[in-house]
Amino acid sequence: MTGGPEPISAEARRALEQELADLRDERRLVAGTLKSDTEVGDQADQADELQRADQLDRLDRRIGDIEERLRGASEAGPAPTDVVGVGSTVTVRFTDGSQETLQVGEVAEALDQTMVTADSPLGRALLGCRPGDSVQYDTPDGHTGVVVVSIGDTPGED
Template structure:
């Protein structure tokens, strides 16, 4: 990320809101299984309670991160159209001469092979760039470059 509040696409917002809803439901379920400390029996019961309390703590942390990200997105405003940001579709030409159109997102999705997460080496290198900019990033085979050819919106992805 660039350090400034980053906007997110409508699709990413919807996915994050759904995740947040699921997390709240899971938290309610786990919290309902916690017993009053006076009711805890043998050591196995105590270990089980500790494990559920730890799970509750992890859920609370993830809920807090999701809520913070949604607040940041509200401050960040709409997806930028003049530079690469989260939610931008960008066409890049790689060092080997191939050109590809990618979508910069936050949430990895195995069903979307064109998605590049904003925290990946290529995603970080592209954030804030404009057409004509050359970026360097660490690839599996070493450092390489790419040129930003053009920007679009998620609907332009095709």
């Protein structure tokens, strides 16, 4: 990665915007349960208040991180379509002939099977490639390769 603002895909932007909305809702709920200093009773109440205050701090940090990432993505502009970069959608053909469309991102979501991180072996191999390029990379099962078929949205996608 370049160290500067990196673009993100439209899908990743939507996911971050949804997470941000959810976090803001959760923050409003948690903040509404906090009591003023004069209302806090026994030690159990105080411990509960401290937990909610810690939860607010965690929510505020994540909200700030997402807002910063979205600002950076806006500064970076759209993901490149001529060369693979962070935020690119890239279709690759594996050595067995199968094709898969992947997103090159910063952080893979646990359940997102189409995301590869830019610092993973495949992600690093793809960065800077153009359609038609063949790249080799290491996997836990050994050395393998892919051919970059296309960059950008797959046909029929918005």
